[in-house]
Each structure stands twice: as C-alpha cells, then as structure tokens.
Amino acid sequence: MRGTQRLAVIAAPSLLLAGCALRGAPSFEIFGAYFPIWLLGGVIGLLAALLAHRLFVATGWASIVPLQLSVCLAIGLMVAVLVWLSGTGHLL
Numbered sequence: 001m002r003g004t005q006r007l008a009v010i011a012a013p014s015l016l017l018a019g020c021a022l023r024g025a026p027s028f029e030i031f032g033a034y035f036p037i038w039l040l041g042g043v044i045g046l047l048a049a050l051l052a053h054r055l056f057v058a059t060g061w062a063s064i065v066p067l068q069l070s071v072c073l074a075i076g077l078m079v080a081v082l083v084w085l086s087g088t089g090h091l092l
Contacts, residue, residue, distance in 0.1 A: 037087035045080025049073060 027034040052075040056062045065071055 037084055041080040041083035041087065044083050045076040045078075048079035049076025052076070 027036045029035075030040070049072045053062075053068070053072045056065060056068060056072070062068060
C-alpha cells in the first residue's frame with residue numbers, strides 16, 4: 001500500500017469513536033467546586049455499602065449472609081449506578 005492509503009485505512013476506524021461531548025461532563029456544584037456526577041455517585045455508593053454492612057451487623061444477618069463483601073459491594077455499586085443514571089437524566 002502507498003502511504004496515503006495506509007494512513008486512510010488506519011485512520012478510518014477512529015472516525016467511529018465517540019469523544020467527549022461539546023457540552024462537557026455532567027457535574028454539580030458542591031461547596032463552590034464542580035464535581036463530576038460519577039465521582040458523586042461513587043462516594044454515595046461507598047456510603048451505601050458501608051451502611052449495608054452496618055445494617056447486616058446490627059440485625060445479625062452478618063452471620064447468615066454468605067460472601068458479605070460481595071453483597072455489600074453489589075449494593076454500593078447498584079446505588080452508585082442509580083445515582084449516576086438519575087444525575088445524567090437517563091433514569092425515569
């Protein structure tokens with residue numbers, strides 16, 4: 001292949017990739033600084049996982065629930081995704 005054709009073959013798939021939107025990432029102003037919604041969702045998800053663990057210990061489910069770390073991680077991840085979806089407007 002010639003140089004121009006080779007460059008076109010290599011560069012063509014990059015046209016299908018989507019970059020950042022022109023309007024920027026969804027963010028919220030908290031205490032005067034802008035935080036991205038994924039960071040806020042991650043912090044809220046972490047707090048939800050800690051709260052779930054405390055509830056398991058307080059109710060006595062900690063001895064019954066197997067793989068407690070995985071369960072609390074799943075709860076935190078689920079809450080984080082719900083916060084992210086509601087913040088971006090994709091959750092109805």
